[in-house]
Amino acid sequence: MLRIPCPHCGERDATEFHYGAAAGVDYPTDPAALTDGEWAAYLFVRANPRGWFRERWFHAAGCRLWFHVERHTVTDQVRTVREGAA
């Protein structure tokens, strides 16, 4: 069972959270200026690294805060956690 350290509530079972996939994928400031290819890349193309991965979690059944977690995709180790942002 993954334990997710919520910055507000502390460490809780992953079942209390929704997974939000990769962090740092900002909504484009001007989508209309993007080509179809650039827009598709924003929508669908994500890195799937082996190793440390910065991802978003949502404490859906708790404080309802969105935050960032760095998780190792092989070992499921979890380190730095940060509130908010895309």
Added chain:
Amino acid sequence: MSRRLPTGGSRIDRSRPVTITVDGVEVAAYHGDTVASALLAADRPLLSRGIYSGRPRGVMGVGVEDACAYVQVLSGGGEPMVAATTLEVHDGLAVERIAGRGRLPAGDDTTRYDTLYGHAEIAVVGGGLAGLRAAVAAAEDADGARVLILDDGPALGGAAADLPADSAAGRELRDLLTRLDGLEGVTVLTRTTVTGSHGHGRLVALEQRPHGVAKRRLHHVQAVGVVLATGSHERPLVFADNDRPGVMLACAAADYVTRYAVLPGERAVVWTAHDAGLHAAVELADAGTEIVAVLDVRETMAGPLAAALAGRGIALHLGAEVTGTDGSDDESGRLIRVHTTVGSFDVDLLAISGGANPAVELFSHPGGRTRWSDEVAGFVPDVPAPGQVGREVVVGAAAGDQDVVPGWRETLQPPATVFRADAGDPELVFLDPHRDATLADLRRAHAAGLSSVEHVKRFTTIGTGADQGRGFGVLAVGVLAQELGRPIEEVGTTTYRPPYVPLSFALLAGRNRGELSDPVRVSQAHDRVAHAPMEDVGQWKRPWYFPRSTADGLEDLDASVAREVRAVRTGVGMMDASTLGKILLQGADVGVLLDRVYTNLFSTLKVGKVRYGVMCGPDGMVVDDGTTARLSGTDWLMTTTTGNAAAVLDTLEEWHQTEWPGLDIALTSVTDQWAVVAVAGPRSRDVVATLAPQHDWSAEAFGFMDWREAPVAGIPARVLRISFSGELAFELHVPSWYAAALWDAVEEAGAPHGITPYGTETMHVLRAEKGFPIVGQDTDGTVTPHDLGMSWAVSRKKTDFIGMRSLARADARRPDRRQLVGLVPLDGSSRIVEGAQLVAHGADLTAFPVAMAGHVTSAYPSGHDGRPFALALLDGGRDRVGEVLDAVDDLVPLAVRVTGPVSYDEQGARRDG
């Protein structure tokens, strides 16, 4: 003949005799016996038969390492495939021997299973000496630390409990248990097997309960640190005909003496590859078994065990092997003769011991890697899973420590790494008796080109039985290594995965079954509508239709819905709409957020007005729709579809928090705080006017998509003029505790107009006639607002909204996209089937593939005109009105004509009444 010894038996209570039934025959036992020990005591060694071979099989082990002795439990609701070596007896227990596989009892499993959640600073798995040392140290060091000990035996002590009380181990055990007793914060769970180590300190455990209360408990344990003191499993040796009743693991055979006072054989041959087998031979001899020969694969032997055997006049044959066995001709098929490299012996017990496998399963579950140790002659923990570093330690025999029992190391002779004898028919050398898989099967796998242990496992099924390879798995790996001519450390084990022992689905479900399997949500007016048949909408129960008693009995769905539709179209109907998702949005920037999440413009909405909106995902596909009312300068009330409320709230939270945290917005679910009754139909204004006479409800004073606060029957209420039926309609929103009072008031005020309660089915018919789609029914995540004919709801003025960029793609504007249309049967009377595929009229349904042009998304037997109609998604549908197609269900075509999606009051003339 009883094989029960007159004295001894650490686990049985002779003052509590128990009778069980095996295959309909009563068997005497004692409290504390297992089914296996009771049958051995009764000298009934045949426990099961091979799943394919039908060969007789007996008890080989004394615990979870046994790979043969599974029984079907008949009493107490029944249960398939229970290990006889761990199933404790109780009065009334009835079991049946089985051939390899059990059968699911026909009835419902009504037994009680409980689920518990526990927390501990330290969880110690295994209550033998090694585990108890760790537990006592942890509890004594860290004041107040919660220490949880989980042990699968009926009492703590592990192997030490089987040693004499005055031995060094016995004394240490007593000392540890005494110290444990005085420690705060220590919890002991016996008869509890940890079935999985899931990382991050999470363990799942199965607790067998005393007969009479909940049968089993499932423990979810969250620990900071985990100590694995899981001990080891005795490993067999293989040879031809190694599966007969009477062939047992040597230490297991000795344990039956110590624990249950059962002598497993009168005359025995012992064959071993390590000292524990010699120790077992001494114990068996002292208990009264005539040991006719001890064979040790090792070439040299010194030390006290060899002396102990010599002192008892037992012949020890070094470098010797068993080559085969003979069994009796009768039904039991029991062992009668053992063939060895030093001669043949008439015996009824062959006790074998090939070594001790450290129980590394839990170490391996989260990703720990093992290595082969020649010193231990087994796989030992090597590299822990990275996530377990600093969180988990392995101690005792599980770590390969062979000095867990004090005093053993001084005398220890190194074990031999030996798995099999070469002689005999490979078809009769069983490498997994539970799966009836043999050395011949393994050779066939090798011959087929398989060399990976994982592939061989899947080809031969070795290790896939109920024991999951605990008995024979490592041995099979050793044999495979020999066959491949590779070192065993290169071959490695298969991956160990949870659960360590079988878990039933009924246990996993626990109390969450039937009515408790999922929360049930009902509207606050539920008791006013509970007599109606209910439809499940997400977790909500909603009235489906309201059948009336007639001379011909209760109306059926079709008759009831036809009447309800007629009432709304010609008079007035009322519906409990409380389950609608409701979200309160507050703050200065709500309009900005709504402009971004809805496809149309919201920031311009004036207080007192309501607007319909469509929400898309970033991919431009419709995800929800609903109305939003502007309550004040800063407060807005959004409604969502019933099943989608939580998802919409989550989506709004996500966009707000992660993309636009600067916006001044707070979001609150108020679904449960407001009850809603919809009053719909040309007479609805009369009803509302009766309920709230102080206001002017005329179309001029209170237009379509207006809302106002007004007391309704004295209840503070918000009244919204919105319509999901196309008729003049009002939604009455009141604080939820007034739900029943409101329902009653509307019923009373509507009575003179024949007000008719209607359910979800009628609501669907009414909205479908108007071509209003239901998101999730008429859409499937590939449908844009344009596809639904809702281009009017997509703003062209806004610079952006979620999905806008996707809708600008050429593909989103293709004229042949699948679009929402209406359908009517060509014959005017046949029902169209929901989900039917649309194909060209007259298409040959046998000429595969048949080109599919769309599918029916909603279908109803009759609308306002009493005729069947449907909604469908059809390729380029908007340009195909009038075309005839076939709607194919189960290969039966029905000719249908394409219409526009709106089949009733296309001009919208009826919404003002």
